Amino acid sequence: MEIxxxxxxxxxxxxxxxxEVFNQAPWDEAWTAETALSYLIDFYHxxxxxxxxxxxxxxVIGFLFGVKRKWWSGDEFFINExxxxxxxxxxxxxxxxxxxxxKLTDAEAISLLTDRGLPAENFYKRNGFKEIERLxxxxxxx
Numbered sequence: 001m002e003i004x005x006x007x008x009x010x011x012x013x014x015x016x017x018x019x020e021v022f023n024q025a026p027w028d029e030a031w032t033a034e035t036a037l038s039y040l041i042d043f044y045h046x047x048x049x050x051x052x053x054x055x056x057x058x059x060v061i062g063f064l065f066g067v068k069r070k071w072w073s074g075d076e077f078f079i080n081e082x083x084x085x086x087x088x089x090x091x092x093x094x095x096x097x098x099x100x101x102x103k104l105t106d107a108e109a110i111s112l113l114t115d116r117g118l119p120a121e122n123f124y125k126r127n128g129f130k131e132i133e134r135l136x137x138x139x140x141x142x
Contacts, residue, residue, distance in 0.1 A: 001056045003052060003055075003097065004053060013060040014040055014060050015034070015040050019031035021085060048067040050066055050104065052065075052101060054088075054097055062083060062097055064082045066110075071109070076111055079111070079112035080112075095127065
């Protein structure tokens, strides 16, 4: 497995991986490779973007996309998306991506949002993330 920075030519494979993973349980979403690609391209063009991919046999088996941004207490790296192919989960791919990020970033903090009760929550907690009790995530349909 090779861990490296994402370049624009990698986005198509990342979109295919994203759609494949998030169309399965427990998410059961309805991504196409095209909508996932468009979604990920938006992140790629965000100022401060950093993408890290895991590649094996020329296939993207996982990736981490985020953005470094200014915060009052110091720079923060916000993870927008992290995705590991279902057949590669629990094999150290996610941990390798996270360790690469820790070496790469000079931010003082790393933060993210994830669904409560899904395997990702436990993954992040095992990797040193803590829940911030004072925050509430709000949304509304329009």
